[in-house]
Amino acid sequence: MKLGVCYYPEHWPRERWVQDAQAMQKIGIEYVRIGEFSWSTIEAEPEVFNWRWLDESLAVLHEHGLKVILGTPTATPPKWLVDKHPSMLAKDEQGRVRGFGSRRHYTFASLEYREECRRMVTMMAERYGQHPAIVSWQTDNEFGCHDTILSYGDADLRAFRFWLAEKYQNIDALNKAWGNVFWSMDYRSFDEVELPNLTVTEANPSHRLDFQRCCSDQVVAYNRLQVDILRQYASGRDLVHNYMGFFTAFDHHKVGEDLDVASWDTYPLGFLDQEDIYTATEKHEYLRTGHPDFGAFHHDLYRGCGKGRLWIMEQQPGPVNWAPHNPSPADGAVRLWTWEAFSHGAEMVSYFRWRQAPFAQEQMHAGLLRPNGEYAEAAAEAEQVATEVKRLASELGVDVDALVSLPSAGSVALMFDYDACWSLDIQPQSKAYRYLFWCYRMYEALRELGLSVDIISSKAEFDHYQMLVLPAQSYVSPELTSRLESYKGVLLVGPRSGSKTESYQIPENLPPGPLAKLLPLTVERVDALPEHMPLHVNGLWGEGMLKHWHEQFKTELPVLLQDSTGDPVLVGSGQRYYLGSCVDNKVLKASLSRLAEKANLAPYFLPKGIRIRQRGDLIFAFNYSSIPQIFRPTKALPLIGGAKLASCGVAVWKKEQEKNKK
Amino acid sequence: MKLGVCYYPEHWPRERWVQDAQAMQKIGIEYVRIGEFSWSTIEAEPEVFNWRWLDESLAVLHEHGLKVILGTPTATPPKWLVDKHPSMLAKDEQGRVRGFGSRRHYTFASLEYREECRRMVTMMAERYGQHPAIVSWQTDNEFGCHDTILSYGDADLRAFRFWLAEKYQNIDALNKAWGNVFWSMDYRSFDEVELPNLTVTEANPSHRLDFQRCCSDQVVAYNRLQVDILRQYASGRDLVHNYMGFFTAFDHHKVGEDLDVASWDTYPLGFLDQEDIYTATEKHEYLRTGHPDFGAFHHDLYRGCGKGRLWIMEQQPGPVNWAPHNPSPADGAVRLWTWEAFSHGAEMVSYFRWRQAPFAQEQMHAGLLRPNGEYAEAAAEAEQVATEVKRLASELGVDVDALVSLPSAGSVALMFDYDACWSLDIQPQSKAYRYLFWCYRMYEALRELGLSVDIISSKAEFDHYQMLVLPAQSYVSPELTSRLESYKGVLLVGPRSGSKTESYQIPENLPPGPLAKLLPLTVERVDALPEHMPLHVNGLWGEGMLKHWHEQFKTELPVLLQDSTGDPVLVGSGQRYYLGSCVDNKVLKASLSRLAEKANLAPYFLPKGIRIRQRGDLIFAFNYSSIPQIFRPTKALPLIGGAKLASCGVAVWKKEQEKNKK
Amino acid sequence: MKLGVCYYPEHWPRERWVQDAQAMQKIGIEYVRIGEFSWSTIEAEPEVFNWRWLDESLAVLHEHGLKVILGTPTATPPKWLVDKHPSMLAKDEQGRVRGFGSRRHYTFASLEYREECRRMVTMMAERYGQHPAIVSWQTDNEFGCHDTILSYGDADLRAFRFWLAEKYQNIDALNKAWGNVFWSMDYRSFDEVELPNLTVTEANPSHRLDFQRCCSDQVVAYNRLQVDILRQYASGRDLVHNYMGFFTAFDHHKVGEDLDVASWDTYPLGFLDQEDIYTATEKHEYLRTGHPDFGAFHHDLYRGCGKGRLWIMEQQPGPVNWAPHNPSPADGAVRLWTWEAFSHGAEMVSYFRWRQAPFAQEQMHAGLLRPNGEYAEAAAEAEQVATEVKRLASELGVDVDALVSLPSAGSVALMFDYDACWSLDIQPQSKAYRYLFWCYRMYEALRELGLSVDIISSKAEFDHYQMLVLPAQSYVSPELTSRLESYKGVLLVGPRSGSKTESYQIPENLPPGPLAKLLPLTVERVDALPEHMPLHVNGLWGEGMLKHWHEQFKTELPVLLQDSTGDPVLVGSGQRYYLGSCVDNKVLKASLSRLAEKANLAPYFLPKGIRIRQRGDLIFAFNYSSIPQIFRPTKALPLIGGAKLASCGVAVWKKEQEKNKK
Ligand SMILES: [Zn+2]
Ligand SMILES: [Zn+2]
Numbered sequence A, B, C: 001m002k003l004g005v006c007y008y009p010e011h012w013p014r015e016r017w018v019q020d021a022q023a024m025q026k027i028g029i030e031y032v033r034i035g036e037f038s039w040s041t042i043e044a045e046p047e048v049f050n051w052r053w054l055d056e057s058l059a060v061l062h063e064h065g066l067k068v069i070l071g072t073p074t075a076t077p078p079k080w081l082v083d084k085h086p087s088m089l090a091k092d093e094q095g096r097v098r099g100f101g102s103r104r105h106y107t108f109a110s111l112e113y114r115e116e117c118r119r120m121v122t123m124m125a126e127r128y129g130q131h132p133a134i135v136s137w138q139t140d141n142e143f144g145c146h147d148t149i150l151s152y153g154d155a156d157l158r159a160f161r162f163w164l165a166e167k168y169q170n171i172d173a174l175n176k177a178w179g180n181v182f183w184s185m186d187y188r189s190f191d192e193v194e195l196p197n198l199t200v201t202e203a204n205p206s207h208r209l210d211f212q213r214c215c216s217d218q219v220v221a222y223n224r225l226q227v228d229i230l231r232q233y234a235s236g237r238d239l240v241h242n243y244m245g246f247f248t249a250f251d252h253h254k255v256g257e258d259l260d261v262a263s264w265d266t267y268p269l270g271f272l273d274q275e276d277i278y279t280a281t282e283k284h285e286y287l288r289t290g291h292p293d294f295g296a297f298h299h300d301l302y303r304g305c306g307k308g309r310l311w312i313m314e315q316q317p318g319p320v321n322w323a324p325h326n327p328s329p330a331d332g333a334v335r336l337w338t339w340e341a342f343s344h345g346a347e348m349v350s351y352f353r354w355r356q357a358p359f360a361q362e363q364m365h366a367g368l369l370r371p372n373g374e375y376a377e378a379a380a381e382a383e384q385v386a387t388e389v390k391r392l393a394s395e396l397g398v399d400v401d402a403l404v405s406l407p408s409a410g411s412v413a414l415m416f417d418y419d420a421c422w423s424l425d426i427q428p429q430s431k432a433y434r435y436l437f438w439c440y441r442m443y444e445a446l447r448e449l450g451l452s453v454d455i456i457s458s459k460a461e462f463d464h465y466q467m468l469v470l471p472a473q474s475y476v477s478p479e480l481t482s483r484l485e486s487y488k489g490v491l492l493v494g495p496r497s498g499s500k501t502e503s504y505q506i507p508e509n510l511p512p513g514p515l516a517k518l519l520p521l522t523v524e525r526v527d528a529l530p531e532h533m534p535l536h537v538n539g540l541w542g543e544g545m546l547k548h549w550h551e552q553f554k555t556e557l558p559v560l561l562q563d564s565t566g567d568p569v570l571v572g573s574g575q576r577y578y579l580g581s582c583v584d585n586k587v588l589k590a591s592l593s594r595l596a597e598k599a600n601l602a603p604y605f606l607p608k609g610i611r612i613r614q615r616g617d618l619i620f621a622f623n624y625s626s627i628p629q630i631f632r633p634t635k636a637l638p639l640i641g642g643a644k645l646a647s648c649g650v651a652v653w654k655k656e657q658e659k660n661k662k
């Protein structure tokens, strides 16, 4: 449980660096990320290099015992480089070139730009690969930020045709997989295929899905190029990339396979304000703390992408500049977020950024320091966490470094699949349906029940979980089917699961396709509803509303919830259950708590705004509501805080040894 | 009163065809439309033809006694053809090429594409023109779908300049007609004229109107090209095109002149959800039935375009895939829609589509069969209608085929004019005004009064109607003026009538222009109101609200309704009336019922959601509300159903002979 | 206090001109603006001139004693000219050429088009420079209308690079000023700089601000080109341009420096309906009068741009055609607007337009005459004003011409700065914040207190005002700082003042930057709030709400208002005050009335909808509400109207001599 910070020595005079390093130490910061936007400082002219500033700043940081994460500067190629390779620029869906003047001005599919990246990363890795200050390398920065995964230029078209040819081998296979006979869309060769933008009406969904997959694979290849170089020169260093919130345009599990650690950039207030996932009430209520499940959802998701290893690369420390509205966090919110990240297994939380820059696009983005170099509000909260972490270690009688190895896994697994996300959002049937929203609301309900959740990929092992939730696993591969068949825990399969084949067709036996073996039922029709038409649900397991997605299915399985016409909504028995509709929070909690009990888990019904997380014997509690709340876990002793949690309050409890049991 | 279905043999294995044909027969289907998207199956490579699949499927259908409507496949030219003629692609208003990858990827003005169509249609017509299975040919498919009437490419510009030169002969005539002196917009030759898109601010409305007319005429010419070929080879077959709902971008009356029958594609739920014409309350209330006047309005409109002959080419049989939300229809809704189409004179109702395709864009569009080949919900409702139709024939003591010749005309005529629609929407003055909406609301009021309405063009005869309504006939030609002057029935002229000349100028005597002879009044000023500012109306004929459009006019005519400042709103006497404002449903119904009485019609005030239609002695009744309602016509006996109509209920009554009268 | 009208002789037959001139005289009109859209009538073919119509119409007007304002026709170059210089067309932010077909189809930066303007204006000025009918020349028409200031074409890029090179001299200065190191945005030469559109995410705000300044300077240069010619040939004539409402895209103060008079085009109803600045309630309440402060705000703003001289070039006389909805004005509203313009110092009010054109884009735009040549409603109201002005002169015992020289200055100055506007809107931090809105609401509060306000530039003298308000002066130059330091009146500095340097950086000492000398405080953090989260404010000076922008600042100054956490909102003492938040009308009025009292002004709390303005001894009162209101100034006698003001009522009072005082 370490603290870090993002730092830009190139923005400040050389004279200030020592002072900065000292101040970091004083607060309790141990990690410093640098370099990721510095290409034009390193190579202001083609092949004319200035390494001195980087040599020196690394030296200063090292002298002060700080550990450096060095970013490759490939998210911001300089103007001269772009002018040399104009085809490296992306094109948007409307066919417009996305020009120089901000950042991320490249398409992943550009082989010319990949060659420039290879050149720069090799130079850097040769020079600093074994630098003693450097403990980690970050590849590029925030892949996909500003909607940069899908690009519609010549380089992208070339990559797509190549990708299709590799996948399908012959064009008839593609025509068949896509159902191109439908509107005479058949191709005679891969060279006839175009990108799926600017069509008269929507392109074939199979076409769109394959294009999304291809673009995601370009990211994987682009990242791997850098990884391969870094593995060669920077052995022993953790390789990492910093992912973003609510971003699903590439397959993070695939990128994560090539890296050592997953990290993400967490801006709870900006995302609350910006995202459609939240209701107006939530946006109002959590204006200064962010939504109670925002951080946790991503921690659990990205810990999965990081094969268990998680960092927070950028933690919001004050108002940001990029959301529609940018309020100040509540007092204590920065501490809350930091502790919560630790409770979900983060090894390190790094604040973005050290000092607010008085210039350029992010000049209104707060840092730990104000633009004038004085401490901003968050500095004290970070320092408090650093102190508390030491106290916790001492209470537990262990070394601070040992805290990292506390267990972080949950007991419930929720499957999140990027391919399913693309697939279901391509044809949502009801504009109100979004895969991500539905997964998030399922996660929220689990967490409101006090359960500790792991968010896993469709490839991940799940045998050891007591409970497994598939919110909407549209394509279920044979391999996954057979693992599900042998799963012994409690399984809940959600609506739209098994509803598509790999190539985006409806399965021959109708949904849930291959899952019908596990859960004998047939989805006959889908009633895709607008927001203004929720329907009543009731039955043995409770009552409430369904909305947006409502499957009409037939089955012999026991009916636990039904709609007002008596049709089944939730069915199942023993260890296996199927939910055919998106249901509201009330129904979700009622159903999930029943399932949790069947799985021998002990769900809590937590007070409003309270969330908890377990790590081994430790129970962490957080209060996101604006009023004080009481939460006392059974048979546990407080290490930090206590049962009464003020707004933004944090408590850490240790479970008593259960001596009498067994 | 026949049933039909849209069928795509090319989507299914040869082995399935016989089974499909048998199942169609079993349900009671007699017509099958095929072929309209099959170009790439027929001609996968340039000039390499595969007719076998079509020969064989026609043979199978014919063997099972099914009558075929064969579609020309010109809505979906294959990729190789588009690559050969890239200039055939349309450009959107923003200047972007609308590419291959879905359908309708051509502009009507492309002479190159017309030549390809001529080639394909000739080949097809030569081969199948006299095929015994084929009773009808459909030209292309859904002209204008996906906003494809207006196109802004080179072919379109060429066509427009040519069209203008033909119309105006010399450029000074154009300059004068358009008032180009206004902003120095004068042209020196037709070659200087550009398309009216991407101008700095709105283009001259005369310019825009002429462009719309020109584009509409391209559709007429494109359709006529196919018609001319088919007349040559396929004599004795009905030529038809399938129009769409709420679509006004080309003149359907003009296209209809070249065809034998008009048909349209009716999707009551998709249009309810998608269209701005409906309020939030209506969208909620009629979610599962569609709005009560949606089908009827289009039946009456297109029966007019078909010179009395109407088919439904595509009838929604379940949830569709293309609206923002796609709910399931109410039980009985498919039967309701089918019967209602018959009651408005449809000779045939064809469901779209036979079997839900498990692939491509419309994989979530329901059919009579599910993707797995089993019957979907609508199959039973279609079968029920087939049975009931036989019962009705037997009750009436006639052959089923004789039902088609029942009278279908109404007693009230409502004039709908595509040119008026374009003209008034180009400059609505109040964003809340739309010509189509206003016509629809007038139609709705007439129908809520139980009146049977014909929707007629401005060229159609109307002498025989007891009542004639001109909702907003902006340009009134000399020919129409003189026919109105000699009209003997009750005439209601609505706001904006006579407000423009042919070339989009205000008439010299101010509106209502030439109608001032009939209705002596002068519109001095227009008060174009936002939705939030309706005004009170009251007077001899009732009270309520006016909204959106409010003319301030002076007249000596008797005032029947006035606004709150005492200015006239509805005036007239004897047989002629002028309404100067858009008024609400309450005022409309009160006024129209008075006029209907003057016209010796007997209006009903029907219960909410109930609609009726007369055909000769038969009275059909329909319940669109979600609760049971009572409707019993005076002096009539029930043939099907009765006075109590469940939700989605249908009843057919026969008027008793009025023996004592006369 | 004169009346005028906009007239287009080229739209009407020669025979009508005399009749028009006579009718103008009869109504009391003395000024006529002509010519500004007539290029194609003058020069229908290149170098082929038709001056006759202009010679003759000038002669007719002159014969009838009418004074002419002649517009240069450069807002509407003919088609042949555009075809000759296609590069003169602007490009929009999306990169699309903005074509011919309406008006304003040029970019100010086009040197080719400037050369054509030079040619045309020289021809015209040579011919008519000393024409006896002509008293004034208008340059072009409504600079910037239809969003035509920012253009993104080649001419614009060339101008921008040149402008930057002039400003920064060397590229390193630019890189430093913009903080280009931030995302490797450094340039190596001015030729590498691009326009700030179509970047991947937002461009550098310094880049955007400089581009806006450059575009504004193109307008200045374009206008000056015409001014220089006119000064040479048309000496003794007033040079004027007609500005627009709520338009801030160029620096009107800079353009105004080159002209003799400022004029603007006032459409109170169109702007009410169209602009986001107004709430739904205001849009409803003032539908037929416009918002009570709309006219006044612009009169006071543009009088400042005109160095004290103000005309209304276009006054709305009835419904217009270009707003989303176009209702009729209330009876009396045209008189109200005209009198109000006089009360704010307008020398002349000219109605747009004389006669409604029955053709082209503005055919639904009312005039003083209807399209048929008869008087429209506004003619009588204009005539009434002409009569009343004479009566007022006679009551005052002066000649009508002497009325113009009545004092027009106010006692409170509000600083409005175009550069601040651009700067603060580039990064609003809360989408709810807009510089213009905030200035307008401050102005509204001052005027609801009955104060007479001058709106001044940041360069204007302000020593003589009793009170000075800086709503949000983002950049405060050293020159302005020193003038503020020596200012003796009551000073209120609003939020965001002093928050930026000239090159869009945060000042080293944090905001309010240089103002911290005057007002010792430091803005540490900004809490930028959404509309749905206003915060409570209370304290010595009242209570209410703050919203949108909420600075968290530290200071030792006395706290007059604080937020609910006790942090300061309004601070100050003696003559100097700082307000750190945008506050609501209630708080604004309470605070400004206190400040006004400190400044020895006597604020009124006026009834709803009542507004007043003083000119010397005269007090003008206006009733914008829809019900009668009472307003009686202390110690004054009525000259026109009285204490009871009907809706749209106007009263003029004369202050009694204060004999006993002194
Ligand atoms: Zn970031
Ligand atoms: Zn269709």
Ligand SMILES: [Zn+2]
Residues within 6 Å of the ligand: C142, C265, C314
């Ligand atoms: Zn204007």
